[in-house]
Amino acid sequence: MFNIKPAPFVPYKNEEVLERCRNIKREDMEKHPNPDFKIKITNAIGGIWVSDMVARIMESDYKDKKLTMIIPNPAPDVYAAVAETINRNNINCRNVNIFPMDEWADEDGNVAPLSYKAGFGHSCMKYFYGKIREDLRMPENQFHYFTTENVKDYSKMICEAGDGGADICYSGPGWAGHIAFIDPDTPEFACNSIEEFINMDARIVTLNPMTIMQNSLHGCFGQSGDIANVPPRAATIGPADVKRARNRIEMHDLTTGAGFSSWQRMISRLVLYGEVTPQVPSSILQLWKTDVYVSEGIAAPFECWEEVGY
Numbered sequence: 024m025f026n027i028k029p030a031p032f033v034p035y036k037n038e039e040v041l042e043r044c045r046n047i048k049r050e051d052m053e054k055h056p057n058p059d060f061k062i063k064i065t066n067a068i069g070g071i072w073v074s075d076m077v078a079r080i081m082e083s084d085y086k087d088k089k090l091t092m093i094i095p096n097p098a099p100d101v102y103a104a105v106a107e108t109i110n111r112n113n114i115n116c117r118n119v120n121i122f123p124m125d126e127w128a129d130e131d132g133n134v135a136p137l138s139y140k141a142g143f144g145h146s147c148m149k150y151f152y153g154k155i156r157e158d159l160r161m162p163e164n165q166f167h168y169f170t171t172e173n174v175k176d177y178s179k180m181i182c183e184a185g186d187g188g189a190d191i192c193y194s195g196p197g198w199a200g201h202i203a204f205i206d207p208d209t210p211e212f213a214c215n216s217i218e219e220f221i222n223m224d225a226r227i228v229t230l231n232p233m234t235i236m237q238n239s240l241h242g243c244f245g246q247s248g249d250i251a252n253v254p255p256r257a258a259t260i261g262p263a264d265v266k267r268a269r270n271r272i273e274m275h276d277l278t279t280g281a282g283f284s285s286w287q288r289m290i291s292r293l294v295l296y297g298e299v300t301p302q303v304p305s306s307i308l309q310l311w312k313t314d315v316y317v318s319e320g321i322a323a324p325f326e327c328w329e330e331v332g333y
Contacts, residue, residue, distance in 0.1 A: 029041075032232060032233075034199050034200065034207035034208050034231065034233075034302045034303070035200065035207070035293060035297070035300070035302040035303050037297075037298070040293075040297050040298060041293070041297075043296075044289070044292040044293050044296050044297050045289060045292060045325070047292055047296055048324065049064070049322045049323070049324065052064055052295070052317065052322050055295070055296070055309070057309055057310075059311065059312040059313070060308070060309050060311075060312070060313050060315070061313070061314050061315065062295060062315045062317060063314075063315070063316055063317070064317050064318070064319060064322045065316055065317075065318070065319075066318055066319050066320075067316075068274050068276045068316045068318055069100070069101060069276075071316055072101055072193065072272070072274060073101055073104045073105055073108070075191075075272060076092070076101075076105045076193075077105055077108045077109065077114070079092070079190070079191060080105075080109060080114055080116055080119055081112070081114050083116075083118040083119055084114050084115045084116070084117070084118065087118065088118060089118050089120070089184070089185070089186070089190075090118055090119045090120070090190050090191075091119075091120040091122070091181065091184045091185030091188075091189045091190050091191075092119065092120070092121055092122065092189060092190065092191050092192075092193070093122045093123075093124050093181065093189045093191070093192040093193065093194075093260060093264065093265075093268065094121060094122070094123060094124065094147070094151075094193050095123075095124055095125075095193055095194055095195060095203070096123050096124075096125075096143035096144075096146045096147050097143060097146035097147075097150075097241075097243060098146075098150075099146060099149075099150035102147065102150045102151035102154070103150050103151075103154055105151065106150075106151055106154035106155045107154070109155055109156070109159055110154075110155065110156045110159065113159065114159060115159050116155060116159055116160055116161040117161060117162070118161075119161045119165060120161070120165045120167065120184040120185065121147070121151070121152065121161065121165065121166050121167060122167045122168075122177075122180070122181055122184070122189065122260075123143050123144055123147050123167070123168050123169065124192070124194070124203040124259065124260045124264075125143060125169070125203040125204040125257055125258060125259040125260065126142060126143050126144055126168065126169035126257060126258045126259075127139065127141065127142055127143070127254040127256075127257055127258075128171075128227055128254060128256040128257050128258055129254060129255070129256065130255050130256060132171070132227040132256055133171050134169050134170050134171045134174065134227075134258050135254065136170075137168065140243070141243035141244060143168075144168035144169065146243075147166075147168065148166070148168070152166045165184075167180060167184070169258040174225060174226060174227055174258045175225070175226070177224075177225035177258070177260065178224035178225040178260065178261055178263060178264050179224075181260070181264055181267075182267065187267060188264070188266075188267030188268050188269060189264065189267070189268040189269070190268070190269050190270060191268065191269070191270045191271070191272065192264070192265055192268035192270070192271050192272075193272050193273075193274070194265070194271070194272070194273050194274070194305070194308075195273060195274045195275060195276070195277065195287075196273070196275065196287065196290050196291060196294045196305040197233075197234055197237055197290070197305075198233045198234065198236070198237040198286040198287070198290060199231045199233035199234055199237075199290070200290050200293060200294060200302070200303035200304055200305050200306065201231070201234060201304050201305065202262075202265060202304050202305040202307070202308070203259040203260045203265075204228055204230065204234065204257040204258070204259035205228070205259055205260070205261065205262055205304040206228060206230055206231040206234055206304065207231060207301060207302045207303065207304060208231055208302070209228045209229050209230070209231060210229060211226050211227065211228040211229065212226075212228065212261075212262075212301065212304075214301060217299055217300065217301065217307070220262055220301045220304075220307070221262045221263065221265075221266050221307055221310070222262070222263050222266070223261040223262050223263055224260075224261040224263050224264065225258070225259060225260050225261045225264065226258075226259070226261065227256060227257070227258055228256060228257055228258075228259055229255065229256055230254075230255060230256060230257055235250055235253045235255070236248075236250055237286055238253045239252070239253050240279060240286075246280065262304070262307055265307060265308070266307070266310075266311065270312070270314075271308060271311060271312065271313040271314070272313070272314050272315075272316070273294075273305070273308055273313055273314070273315045273316070274315075274316050275287060275291040275294075275295075275315070275316070275317040275318065275321045276316070276317070276318035276320070276321060277321075278320050278321075283320065283323075284333070285320065285321060287321055288320075288321050288323070288325055289325075290303070290305075291317060291321050293306065294306050294308070295309070295315065295317075
């Protein structure tokens with residue numbers, strides 16, 4: 024036998040849990056001890072996301088009630104589809120408050136401006152807010168985004184807009200297990216317990232190296248491993264913003280270049296079936312009512328394929 028210990032930089036190292044999670048079979052993946060934590064395997068995740076957003080915005084219009092949404096970025100195809108559906112059906116967004124969940128920052132903690140082409144605020148403004156017909160669009164002061172000046176107040180802004188919290192928080196896990204940019208092993212989210220962790224608000228964080236590596240494979244950075252071009256820090260919502268949300272939808276469906284290869288397949292299992300810990304930040308979703316959608320590709324089994332390369 025050749026037994027190894029995980030490399031020092033790996034955030035989560037419980038070998039027993041790792042082995043159990045990597046061996047969970049497809050047929051067992053819709054089971055969870057928390058009955059409010061509902062997992063569904065489906066390849067319709069993009070359509071579900073679009074339809075859920077449109078349904079909530081339509082309800083806010085017809086019932087004339089506020090709607091506060093925490094949303095991930097970049098997702099240009101999803102948001103362009105939402106905007107087009109809004110325009111075609113004359114759905115008024117006057118009651119909607121939008122909060123992107125994170126944004127890049129430089130080494131000094133300065134938040135990227137809307138003009139930064141790889142930025143999340145830039146993407147959301149261009150492909151969502153900007154594509155909604157002007158007469159249907161939410162007022163500009165209801166399209167929120169991180170700035171250097173508002174980071175410390177961002178959680179308060181969500182609470183004020185949403186009467187105590189967002190109505191819905193959409194998310195998906197990163198390679199290191201983050202939700203938004205709530206990364207493991209970041210000094211800004213250092214804590215002594217899960218109870219302390221889930222009550223922490225928005226802030227500037229130092230990114231886990233795995234998050235930088237993951238994003239070097241994104242189209243915004245050329246999908247070429249250009250790790251020096253990925254910002255080292257970020258602004259992010261806190262675990263408390265996820266906790267306070269009245270509804271949560273988590274999506275696991277990312278593969279590399281639309282192929283089979285995926286950095287998300289293993290972390291998906293840890294998020295959904297491992298222990299709830301700050302070392303796998305998205306695992307906090309197991310504590311609350313959450314609808315989780317996992318694609319067939321992410322639910323696929325994996326093992327040592329010695330004749331397959333990258």
